[in-house]
Amino acid sequence: MNKEILKKSQSLIALFLLCLVITLLSDKFLTGANLWNVLRQISVNVCISVGMTLVVLMAGIDLSVGSVLAFTSVICAGFLKNGITIESLDLFVGFTVLGAVLAALIIGFLLGLFNGWAITTFAIPPFVATLAMLTIARGATMLYSEGIPISNLGSSFEYIGSGWFLGIPVPVWISIIVVLLMVFITKKTTFGRYIYAIGGNEKAAYLSGININRIKLMVYSLAGMMAAIGGILVTSRLNSAQPNAGTSYELDSIAAVVIGGTSLSGGVGSVTGTVIGAVIIGVLNNGLVLLNVSPFWQQVVKGLVILLAVIIDRKSKK
Amino acid sequence: MLEAINISKEFPGVKALNGVNIKFFPAKVNAILGENGAGKSTLLKILTGVYHQYDGEIRLNGKPIRFKNIKEAHDAGIAIIHQELNLIPQLSIAENLFLGREILTPFGFLATSIMHHKTQQLLKKLQLNVSPNTLVQTLKIGEQQLIEIAKALLTNAQIILMDEPTSALTDKEIDNLHRIIHELKNEGKTIVYISHKMDELFKIVDNYTVLRDGSTIDAGEMSSVNEQDLIRKMVGRDVQISPKETFNFADKTILKVKNLTLKHHSIQNKNQLQSISFELKKGEILGVFGLMGAGRTELLEVIFGIHASKSCFEIEIEGKIRKIGTPKDAIQNGLAFVTEDRKSEGLVLGMSIAENISLTVLPEFGILNATNDTIAAQDYIKQLSIKTPSEKQSCINLSGGNQQKVVLAKWLATQPKILLLDEPTRGIDINAKNEIYQLIKKLAENGLSIMLVSSEIPEILALSDRILVMSEGKIKGEFLAADANEDKLLKAAI
Numbered sequence: 001m002n003k004e005i006l007k008k009s010q011s012l013i014a015l016f017l018l019c020l021v022i023t024l025l026s027d028k029f030l031t032g033a034n035l036w037n038v039l040r041q042i043s044v045n046v047c048i049s050v051g052m053t054l055v056v057l058m059a060g061i062d063l064s065v066g067s068v069l070a071f072t073s074v075i076c077a078g079f080l081k082n083g084i085t086i087e088s089l090d091l092f093v094g095f096t097v098l099g100a101v102l103a104a105l106i107i108g109f110l111l112g113l114f115n116g117w118a119i120t121t122f123a124i125p126p127f128v129a130t131l132a133m134l135t136i137a138r139g140a141t142m143l144y145s146e147g148i149p150i151s152n153l154g155s156s157f158e159y160i161g162s163g164w165f166l167g168i169p170v171p172v173w174i175s176i177i178v179v180l181l182m183v184f185i186t187k188k189t190t191f192g193r194y195i196y197a198i199g200g201n202e203k204a205a206y207l208s209g210i211n212i213n214r215i216k217l218m219v220y221s222l223a224g225m226m227a228a229i230g231g232i233l234v235t236s237r238l239n240s241a242q243p244n245a246g247t248s249y250e251l252d253s254i255a256a257v258v259i260g261g262t263s264l265s266g267g268v269g270s271v272t273g274t275v276i277g278a279v280i281i282g283v284l285n286n287g288l289v290l291l292n293v294s295p296f297w298q299q300v301v302k303g304l305v306i307l308l309a310v311i312i313d314r315k316s317k318k
Numbered sequence: 319m320l321e322a323i324n325i326s327k328e329f330p331g332v333k334a335l336n337g338v339n340i341k342f343f344p345a346k347v348n349a350i351l352g353e354n355g356a357g358k359s360t361l362l363k364i365l366t367g368v369y370h371q372y373d374g375e376i377r378l379n380g381k382p383i384r385f386k387n388i389k390e391a392h393d394a395g396i397a398i399i400h401q402e403l404n405l406i407p408q409l410s411i412a413e414n415l416f417l418g419r420e421i422l423t424p425f426g427f428l429a430t431s432i433m434h435h436k437t438q439q440l441l442k443k444l445q446l447n448v449s450p451n452t453l454v455q456t457l458k459i460g461e462q463q464l465i466e467i468a469k470a471l472l473t474n475a476q477i478i479l480m481d482e483p484t485s486a487l488t489d490k491e492i493d494n495l496h497r498i499i500h501e502l503k504n505e506g507k508t509i510v511y512i513s514h515k516m517d518e519l520f521k522i523v524d525n526y527t528v529l530r531d532g533s534t535i536d537a538g539e540m541s542s543v544n545e546q547d548l549i550r551k552m553v554g555r556d557v558q559i560s561p562k563e564t565f566n567f568a569d570k571t572i573l574k575v576k577n578l579t580l581k582h583h584s585i586q587n588k589n590q591l592q593s594i595s596f597e598l599k600k601g602e603i604l605g606v607f608g609l610m611g612a613g614r615t616e617l618l619e620v621i622f623g624i625h626a627s628k629s630c631f632e633i634e635i636e637g638k639i640r641k642i643g644t645p646k647d648a649i650q651n652g653l654a655f656v657t658e659d660r661k662s663e664g665l666v667l668g669m670s671i672a673e674n675i676s677l678t679v680l681p682e683f684g685i686l687n688a689t690n691d692t693i694a695a696q697d698y699i700k701q702l703s704i705k706t707p708s709e710k711q712s713c714i715n716l717s718g719g720n721q722q723k724v725v726l727a728k729w730l731a732t733q734p735k736i737l738l739l740d741e742p743t744r745g746i747d748i749n750a751k752n753e754i755y756q757l758i759k760k761l762a763e764n765g766l767s768i769m770l771v772s773s774e775i776p777e778i779l780a781l782s783d784r785i786l787v788m789s790e791g792k793i794k795g796e797f798l799a800a801d802a803n804e805d806k807l808l809k810a811a812i
Contacts, residue, residue: 190680200666208677209649
């Protein structure tokens with residue numbers, strides 16, 4: 001039992017040590033303004049990574065989250081700014097902020113559903129199916145936006161990404177809600193239990209009467225929707241949708257999941273672990289910036305940290 | 319000569335080998351006989367260096383030897399041809415043969431023409447009329463098997479182990495393989511042969527050793543035994559179960575299966591199960607006996623909705639025709655299936671006892687009720703006397719017998735009307751076995767209808783009310799338990 005607690009707190013200890021080192025090296029780190037800034041930056045990756053956690057727990061992978069983020073971002077911004085015009089019907093539909101946000105969430109959900117459909121119906125490995133979606137969604141983003149950012153989306157929309165509520169940035173609130181919801185789903189619902197069961201032993205789960213395909217569809221759909229939340233946050237924060245937003249975000253989120261102790265072979269891990277993983281990556285990024293490390297070195301360091309995290313995880317399992 | 323002396327090998331919770339003694343003679347075909355779980359594959363893994371931690375001694379030509387890895391065994395001249403072939407389908411025959419031992423030119427490049435030529439010689443010897451450049455994936459399974467043999471010949475292996483080489487072959491391919499085995503034998507090579515097909519064993523084997531429950535039961539020359547004795551040595555286990563006294567189950571048919579057929583998974587136009595029909599009464603234990611490969615497991619799997627796309631059958635439960643296309647359908651119709659392999663099919667090993675037990679009964683979308691699950695699990699732990707510190711214990715830490723009880727609990731939790739048991743006591747210790755026997759009897763007395771597949775005759779005889787005997791995918795006999803005995807079952811099974 002003690003060993004288990006130690007293992008669970010392992011990543012927390014790593015986070016604490018990381019913070020300590022940065023605090024010693026830079027007096028700018030442990031200031032309110034900086035910490036809020038870090039949390040706000042992290043919130044996008046937290047949302048995506050939490051969705052990714054469900055997928056990875058089920059022994060799958062979703063490489064399309066970055067592109068889905070970009071597509072939902074331009075959809076959200078485009079709908080909000082220009083609405084939908086269907087010339088042949090002489091029809092124009094305008095969107096409120098809420099309408100645009102909902103549209104983005106639904107699109108994200110549908111793209112994820114498509115991933116799940118390809119994976120379950122044609123037995124395509126998740127890596128390949130979501131790799132295809134990575135390209136498809138990126139292409140669709142470029143088609144819709146014609147490669148040009150969609151900007152000036154109004155102040156009420158900007159509030160989602162930049163506003164404060166009860167002294168805490170709104171995106172942090174959103175990520176907290178998402179995390180709590182997903183912790184609840186993974187730990188307290190049968191759906192969550194089935195995700196672990198499928199990741200742990202898909203055959204036994206199938207023989208136990210679990211509708212594996214339906215659970216998979218749901219999980220990939222949720223992952224798509226989480227990416228859409230990320231897309232909305234990014235768009236609102238910049239008050240602009242960038243067609244090349246979210247590039248390589250899938251890697252950051254997989255890194256958060258892995259650093260957080262979730263096994264890529266499925267069945268083992270947790271949403272809270274992933275949150276710690278995402279915070280570690282965020283703090284590391286922030287610290288490297290504060291210490292004036294060149295962006296090129298930042299990438300090298302980040303990669304080494306991921307490697308180290310996995311090595312420690314492997315060792316502690318033995 | 320290759321000898322294994324007093325070999326023991328223990329896995330957590332089960333003793334796989336318990337003082338096995340066995341000798342393999344050169345210029346002979348040596349058979350290792352035994353049912354599943356007898357310890358054959360563990361022994362093979364020790365002989366080929368896969369397992370290097372074991373008690374006892376291996377001697378090669380009189381010299382003690384202990385292989386630390388597969389390569390050492392290989393270098394000592396021991397080659398194994400696995401049931402699942404170890405060829406790379408996308409590479410050519412020549413590339414497969416020389417994989418990892420490629421011949422190079424003086425400049426360090428592949429000496430393709432030399433390898434091509436050597437491959438051609440080997441193919442000729444095996445009478446396989448194909449080009450060395452043929453991709454392995456285009457070959458038939460029987461031909462691929464010959465490529466494996468060619469691999470062993472290429473490395474000049476003196477001892478060739480064959481693990482059920484004929485299980486997927488056609489009759490013609492089998493004849494060819496037997497011819498080659500005969501030639502190899504005459505060249506002085508030691509052949510170690512594992513098969514469950516009695517007829518071919520008597521055709522090609524010179525010496526046999528029977529393993530049962532990890533121990534050597536008997537060894538001798540094939541010419542000195544008959545089929546029935548041999549099978550009795552393999553399956554006849556001395557278990558202390560009092561025979562079933564009562565046969566007074568209700569005369570109410572609960573399950574009726576008609577014309578069940580299953581297509582073969584790899585051979586076209588062949589059926590693995592052929593027009594099987596039977597009935598099961600309420601509270602009855604219907605034993606299903608058969609030797610390996612008779613189709614016992616497949617029969618249960620089909621009924622449980624696992625091979626929906628390859629099977630067809632009519633099923634009536636409690637007088638109504640049902641449609642079962644998935645395990646979920648089966649569960650909803652009151653079926654439960656304790657599978658043969660509890661580790662890969664029965665349990666999510668990383669999950670706790672409570673989590674595994676509740677897996678079959680949770681609704682697809684709903685809130686977990688931890689207290690309910692805990693209470694249910696504690697109930698089953700008591701009822702089935704599962705030995706564990708708590709219901710939160712991970713199943714991976716349980717012994718085989720206790721794991722099996724968790725599987726049973728998980729299925730009893732669905733409150734089934736019909737319980738399908740596939741080798742419910744395989745690989746577990748004698749105490750847990752007896753407990754499971756008692757449980758099965760009690761369940762039937764309480765009105766549960768049970769189909770019991772087993773390869774252990776005493777188990778079948780002691781528990782069943784009625785016994786079906788299967789062979790080659792067909793039902794070959796039906797006996798009331800009162801009229802059945804070992805001889806009759808064996809006769810029908812062969």
